[in-house]
Amino acid sequence: MILKPISQDFKNIGYYLGKIILGLGCVMFMPIIFGVxxxxxxxxLDFLIGAEITLIFGFILTKLCFTDNDLSWMQGMxxxxxxxxxxxxxxxxxxxxxxxxxxxLDTCFDAMSGFATTGLALVQNLDHLSMTHNxxxxxxxxxxxxxxxxxxxxxxxxxxxxAFKMYVGEARDERILPNVVHTSRFIWLVSITYLVLGTLALxxxxxxxxxxxxxxxxxxxxxxxxxxxxxxxxxQSQNILYYHSLTFEVITIIIMLLGAINFKLHYHIWMxxxxxxxxxxxxxALFAAILITFLVVALGLxxxxxxAKAIGLFRKGxxxxxxxxxxxxxxxxxxxxxxxxxxxxxxxxxxxxxxxGGAVCSTTGAIKMLRVGVIFKALLEDIKRIILPDKAxxxxxxxxxxxxFLEDKQARAALLITMAYLCLYGLGAMIGMWFGYPFLDSLFxxxxxxxxxxLSCGITAVxxxxxxxxxxxxQMWAGRLEFMSVFTLIGFIVSVFxxx
Amino acid sequence: MLKLRLSHLVFMLCTxxxxxxxxxxxxxxxxxxELIQNAKVYDGRTIVYTGEVIGDIMARGDFAWVNINDxxxxxxxxxxxxxxxxxxxxxxxxxxxxxxxxIGVFHRACPDHGGDLDIHAQGVRKxxxxxxxxERFNLNKRNMALVLLGILCLVLVLRQLR
Numbered sequence: 001m002i003l004k005p006i007s008q009d010f011k012n013i014g015y016y017l018g019k020i021i022l023g024l025g026c027v028m029f030m031p032i033i034f035g036v037x038x039x040x041x042x043x044x045l046d047f048l049i050g051a052e053i054t055l056i057f058g059f060i061l062t063k064l065c066f067t068d069n070d071l072s073w074m075q076g077m078x079x080x081x082x083x084x085x086x087x088x089x090x091x092x093x094x095x096x097x098x099x100x101x102x103x104x105l106d107t108c109f110d111a112m113s114g115f116a117t118t119g120l121a122l123v124q125n126l127d128h129l130s131m132t133h134n135x136x137x138x139x140x141x142x143x144x145x146x147x148x149x150x151x152x153x154x155x156x157x158x159x160x161x162x163a164f165k166m167y168v169g170e171a172r173d174e175r176i177l178p179n180v181v182h183t184s185r186f187i188w189l190v191s192i193t194y195l196v197l198g199t200l201a202l203x204x205x206x207x208x209x210x211x212x213x214x215x216x217x218x219x220x221x222x223x224x225x226x227x228x229x230x231x232x233x234x235x236q237s238q239n240i241l242y243y244h245s246l247t248f249e250v251i252t253i254i255i256m257l258l259g260a261i262n263f264k265l266h267y268h269i270w271m272x273x274x275x276x277x278x279x280x281x282x283x284x285a286l287f288a289a290i291l292i293t294f295l296v297v298a299l300g301l302x303x304x305x306x307x308a309k310a311i312g313l314f315r316k317g318x319x320x321x322x323x324x325x326x327x328x329x330x331x332x333x334x335x336x337x338x339x340x341x342x343x344x345x346x347x348x349x350x351x352x353x354x355x356x357g358g359a360v361c362s363t364t365g366a367i368k369m370l371r372v373g374v375i376f377k378a379l380l381e382d383i384k385r386i387i388l389p390d391k392a393x394x395x396x397x398x399x400x401x402x403x404x405f406l407e408d409k410q411a412r413a414a415l416l417i418t419m420a421y422l423c424l425y426g427l428g429a430m431i432g433m434w435f436g437y438p439f440l441d442s443l444f445x446x447x448x449x450x451x452x453x454x455l456s457c458g459i460t461a462v463x464x465x466x467x468x469x470x471x472x473x474x475q476m477w478a479g480r481l482e483f484m485s486v487f488t489l490i491g492f493i494v495s496v497f498x499x500x
Numbered sequence: 501m502l503k504l505r506l507s508h509l510v511f512m513l514c515t516x517x518x519x520x521x522x523x524x525x526x527x528x529x530x531x532x533x534e535l536i537q538n539a540k541v542y543d544g545r546t547i548v549y550t551g552e553v554i555g556d557i558m559a560r561g562d563f564a565w566v567n568i569n570d571x572x573x574x575x576x577x578x579x580x581x582x583x584x585x586x587x588x589x590x591x592x593x594x595x596x597x598x599x600x601x602x603i604g605v606f607h608r609a610c611p612d613h614g615g616d617l618d619i620h621a622q623g624v625r626k627x628x629x630x631x632x633x634x635e636r637f638n639l640n641k642r643n644m645a646l647v648l649l650g651i652l653c654l655v656l657v658l659r660q661l662r
Binding site for chain 1: 540
């Protein structure tokens with residue numbers, strides 16, 4: 001029997017959702033200050049309007065639903081899944097007011113793409129977009145990468161005992177420190193330290209490569225946020241190709257890889273335990289997967305003969321591959337080139353890389369390397385069991401921060417999430433094909449959206465059907481939250497109508 | 501006197517070569533979409549491409565990268581620094597960039613630039629000069645912000661009431 005939710009459920013959900021919305025409204029003051037400082041008054045007004053609507057909504061919710069009660073697991077999951085949808089709708093307001101998006105659906109597409117750190121974009125005339133709006137596009141990636149709830153946990157929901165439930169709901173099941181609020185603050189400490197270093201490195205490179213200093217450091221900050229949070233937006237329409245710089249590409253590759261590493265591993269590296277990088281199952285699996293998928297891409301590109309020199313093949317192949325594998329979506333080629341200049345083998349290599357993703361508890365999406373490592377080890381264990389005598393005891397361990405005995409339930413959980421992702425990739429591809437796009441193109445774009453990558457082979461465009469835009473929005477949302485909180489929300493909606 | 505004549509001669513030759521290079525390439529400008537979509541067809545061919553200069557002019561030694569947007573896509577153009585000297589305005593939020601016509605060799609995967617899709621310019625002609633765009637204060641947005649501020653204050657006052 002399905003139980004109908006009681007009014008206290010709605011109150012708890014509404015109250016914590018309101019808190020998160022208030023957090024979002026406060027963050028909107030950053031572009032307002034930035035816009036006023038640069039003299040971009042109309043863009044600053046767009047954000048003032050956006051912040052006011054967001055704060056009004058947040059204050060009303062927290063007043064009407066005020067409660068002292070803790071969140072249950074179900075409520076925590078629902079708060080998370082709803083907060084990503086509401087943040088998308090409210091975060092899109094200032095972007096839409098700029099006039100650079102042709103419809104509110106397109107704006108929501110870009111806002112979800114930003115929050116979910118995907119990087120697919122429908123913005124028009126990006127090269128003339130204000131710096132204030134551009135800052136917001138990248139700031140939402142920075143927030144989304146760390147997690148919208150992490151923002152609220154760090155600053156607005158101090159010591160709430162329901163915090164961990166929301167933290168888990170945002171696809172982060174690993175606590176770095178015993179207290180989840182301290183964990184959130186550590187994530188911010190790592191991110192902001194790297195933000196300063198990354199912006200300096202990219203800004204100085206930009207100046208050396210001929211950019212004006214203000215532009216160079218602004219682009220540096222934006223590109224850092226998009227790279228570390230494995231987002232993929234860029235301030236110019238050509239994405240990373242705009243810079244025509246090998247140094248820029250090398251630095252962004254390093255930042256993308258840093259973003260794809262587990263925050264728990266960052267913590268151990270910061271604490272001086274550098275050997276963990278070599279021993280950790282995730283980094284090993286990531287290294288092996290990058291090597292194997294790059295081999296596939298390189299073989300494919302070699303067949304096409306598009307790149308006459310090895311350096312060209314390496315720069316284009318490896319960059320797109322790492323960008324896809326880490327879930328970033330930075331591009332140094334034009335979207336149609338994937339279809340016109342790359343062959344199927346190279347495309348399949350990139351699709352596999354996108355589908356696998358980076359580490360758990362990082363800013364990446366997709367299946368993730370810990371699960372891949374666990375499934376691979378479990379498979380090896382099963383093969384050993386068959387080969388060895390019946391009486392032999394097979395004990396399998398994995399090293400992830402500490403030695404962990406691999407149990408069937410871990411392998412089953414990893415396999416379930418992997419299956420869910422594969423279904424999501426396939427479902428999006430089928431919808432793409434239903435709209436008349438070829439199989440490989442549809443699979444490429446669907447995997448990119450669901451794995452929160454952002455590489456595009458050209459399907460993502462203003463002219464694509466609204467239903468497909470909506471499909472990709474849902475894929476980005478479900479993929480980023482790793483299903484559980486989305487399934488809980490669906491279950492909750494069903495119980496509202498069918499519960500007793 | 502001889503020095504003056506020589507300088508006149510050099511100037512005339514430069515002008516002549518520029519005019520000839522453009523007159524020889526009688527073809528219509530090719531759009532970025534066409535170039536990207538059919539890159540293999542145009543690879544290594546001399547083409548004409550027009551558009552607005554956007555972003556930074558990035559000097560690299562004696563050369564510079566100039567990104568030119570024709571309204572659909574921007575393509576990087578590799579040109580002699582001297583050719584880029586005429587470009588005054590580059591497109592951004594505050595500026596409409598100079599519109600230029602480029603004659604140059606198109607590469608779908610340039611061997612000199614790590615496989616970039618680019619154009620190596622042989623000549624650049626300014627079609628229209630850019631300008632600073634004047635940002636008019638949007639009164640509708642201001643009024644909307646004021647109304648919302650009033651509502652926000654009202655909500656805050658009502659929150660204090662039981």
